[in-house]
Amino acid sequence: MNDTVTIAVDALGGDAGASVVLPGVAAALAQDSHLQVILCGPADIVEPFAREHERCQAQVTTEEIAMGEHPATAVRKKRDSSLVVGCRLVKEDRAQGFFSAGSTGAVLAAGTMVVGRIKGVARPALCTVLPSPAKPVILCDCGANADCKPEYLLQFAQMASIYAKTVLGRENPRVALLNIGSEEAKGSRLAQEAHALLKDKFPGFAGNAEGNDVLAGSFDVFVTDGFTGNVCLKTIEGTARTLMGALSGVFRANPLTMLAAALVKGGLVDLKRSLSSDETGAAPLLGVRGAIMVGHGSSNEQAVKNGVLTSARVARLGVSKIIAQTILPETASGTIIEGK
Amino acid sequence: MNDTVTIAVDALGGDAGASVVLPGVAAALAQDSHLQVILCGPADIVEPFAREHERCQAQVTTEEIAMGEHPATAVRKKRDSSLVVGCRLVKEDRAQGFFSAGSTGAVLAAGTMVVGRIKGVARPALCTVLPSPAKPVILCDCGANADCKPEYLLQFAQMASIYAKTVLGRENPRVALLNIGSEEAKGSRLAQEAHALLKDKFPGFAGNAEGNDVLAGSFDVFVTDGFTGNVCLKTIEGTARTLMGALSGVFRANPLTMLAAALVKGGLVDLKRSLSSDETGAAPLLGVRGAIMVGHGSSNEQAVKNGVLTSARVARLGVSKIIAQTILPETASGTIIEGK
Numbered sequence: 001m002n003d004t005v006t007i008a009v010d011a012l013g014g015d016a017g018a019s020v021v022l023p024g025v026a027a028a029l030a031q032d033s034h035l036q037v038i039l040c041g042p043a044d045i046v047e048p049f050a051r052e053h054e055r056c057q058a059q060v061t062t063e064e065i066a067m068g069e070h071p072a073t074a075v076r077k078k079r080d081s082s083l084v085v086g087c088r089l090v091k092e093d094r095a096q097g098f099f100s101a102g103s104t105g106a107v108l109a110a111g112t113m114v115v116g117r118i119k120g121v122a123r124p125a126l127c128t129v130l131p132s133p134a135k136p137v138i139l140c141d142c143g144a145n146a147d148c149k150p151e152y153l154l155q156f157a158q159m160a161s162i163y164a165k166t167v168l169g170r171e172n173p174r175v176a177l178l179n180i181g182s183e184e185a186k187g188s189r190l191a192q193e194a195h196a197l198l199k200d201k202f203p204g205f206a207g208n209a210e211g212n213d214v215l216a217g218s219f220d221v222f223v224t225d226g227f228t229g230n231v232c233l234k235t236i237e238g239t240a241r242t243l244m245g246a247l248s249g250v251f252r253a254n255p256l257t258m259l260a261a262a263l264v265k266g267g268l269v270d271l272k273r274s275l276s277s278d279e280t281g282a283a284p285l286l287g288v289r290g291a292i293m294v295g296h297g298s299s300n301e302q303a304v305k306n307g308v309l310t311s312a313r314v315a316r317l318g319v320s321k322i323i324a325q326t327i328l329p330e331t332a333s334g335t336i337i338e339g340k
Numbered sequence: 341m342n343d344t345v346t347i348a349v350d351a352l353g354g355d356a357g358a359s360v361v362l363p364g365v366a367a368a369l370a371q372d373s374h375l376q377v378i379l380c381g382p383a384d385i386v387e388p389f390a391r392e393h394e395r396c397q398a399q400v401t402t403e404e405i406a407m408g409e410h411p412a413t414a415v416r417k418k419r420d421s422s423l424v425v426g427c428r429l430v431k432e433d434r435a436q437g438f439f440s441a442g443s444t445g446a447v448l449a450a451g452t453m454v455v456g457r458i459k460g461v462a463r464p465a466l467c468t469v470l471p472s473p474a475k476p477v478i479l480c481d482c483g484a485n486a487d488c489k490p491e492y493l494l495q496f497a498q499m500a501s502i503y504a505k506t507v508l509g510r511e512n513p514r515v516a517l518l519n520i521g522s523e524e525a526k527g528s529r530l531a532q533e534a535h536a537l538l539k540d541k542f543p544g545f546a547g548n549a550e551g552n553d554v555l556a557g558s559f560d561v562f563v564t565d566g567f568t569g570n571v572c573l574k575t576i577e578g579t580a581r582t583l584m585g586a587l588s589g590v591f592r593a594n595p596l597t598m599l600a601a602a603l604v605k606g607g608l609v610d611l612k613r614s615l616s617s618d619e620t621g622a623a624p625l626l627g628v629r630g631a632i633m634v635g636h637g638s639s640n641e642q643a644v645k646n647g648v649l650t651s652a653r654v655a656r657l658g659v660s661k662i663i664a665q666t667i668l669p670e671t672a673s674g675t676i677i678e679g680k
Contacts, residue, residue: 105521133582133586147529180483180486180571186486189486189487210578211572211575212575225528227520227527228567228571230520233551234550235576236551238551239554241552242472242555243473243579243583243615244583246614249473260600260601263600267591274586
């Protein structure tokens, strides 16, 4: 696991951009002595940093994809953006992975359009590792595919299960379908058909799960379409933020409650950390070649550091190669309708 | 608001059944002196209760719909179940509303099949009032319709907006479409088409909102298909439960943290209450005649009491009549494709 690996990093990604990405990359380089980084961005940002840091190479780019731009259009037009160039480095095998905390949509588009899908994969999926007090869980797809077919969900299950095994070390991951009832016949037409397909084609399918199961610790992977997955992910983030905010109001009420806050501070810090996506730092786009990893737009230095380290880990573990070897037979059996 | 109103109540509803429903009904009768209740259930449960309580009439039924039964089949077959008979009382105008904490699916089925849709309404929708520290918000649909058309979502917006105005007293409710991005072109095909339709036909449409907006307090109503709405609702419940559980672990760690717990107890109790659906106690099935109200399966006595009182309030306010008057013109304009 200490093989040399090269990760391309988007210096401009995230709400805070280079001011957070650069120290994050520096921390990742310091922690992993076999990590090489190709930092993509404007000359005045990436060149001085590369000169000052061992194992970091500058890749000068002249364009930037902003958060609000239409992903596919931006990726098609801005061929010299840090995001597109970073993906091209993976495509050309000069890097084994790419990390960006930039526009999720643009990373998904560039991952699919520039790096390219693994043969047999109908739709790449965004596979988020959700922090939880019990244990981290996987939600897949989290937003790459708003409209899905049952066949896509079967592949999401296969890919996310591989990720759970190799990266999270879950020997026999319990894979559930996110649905609105535990019975087989429950849910939308998509959910019902996906249930039947998973039952038939995915060994060890654990059945339906509901929204209240996601953080409860009984399953390792939740398979869903990208619309539902994204709403679920953001609902968890929003609920946690609202509750922690309300709790902080309770603690600030008066001198006695402030004393209480001081007494539980250690435990609260641990709890907050157990809920923070900063510890993983990056979600993979599964189903494309190489390790294409998306960081949260609000990433801080710690999240970027962990995102780059996770990208290196995913690249070293060869997740995309394992997916390529596993997905192919399903295509041959005719289950998967190849996407456009 | 103190007019006499009659609410039929399912004595068998909920995980705890009559042991929780009866004291809940007694408390509601004690609080609202113009409330009449028709209690539906087995003779040995409803008759003694009716004898002991003023303004309560027993309606003996001989069948019961269990939580796991297929809703439509159960409603069709068990015509003398407490749930079906309660709905029939509304249909026959002997009661203005019906409350059950039983199988949500069965209440939805009975509401639609026994009581009947308001003319012009394509699909009745489950409209949940979500507790939140900021202010309660409405999520509609929460599970009545797993597969939706854009036209349904337009009606959900109209009906939920009426509920927000009349029952929650929001003068100009901010109605948003639950989606996976703020831009118009974001989301699934359904979300994109619903956005366009809402923009065109629903005056004051506030645009897209995301999962993290639901509890944040900027909107009053979130319109969505029943699949996404149900996942969102249960995700909020599960996240809150997980966090409150983890927090309770922090407080139980040692004598000092237990002291802290004692110091913030009042604030925590208030916070817990602000998150509890017991305060509303019931969600309406909008789009059917009368006030058909669903309680949470895990309802306690307090939740049943509030559910019955909310049912009385919704019936007195004439929500279904206002919906009937408002929805009709839309049908005439050809926007709504009448459902089967």
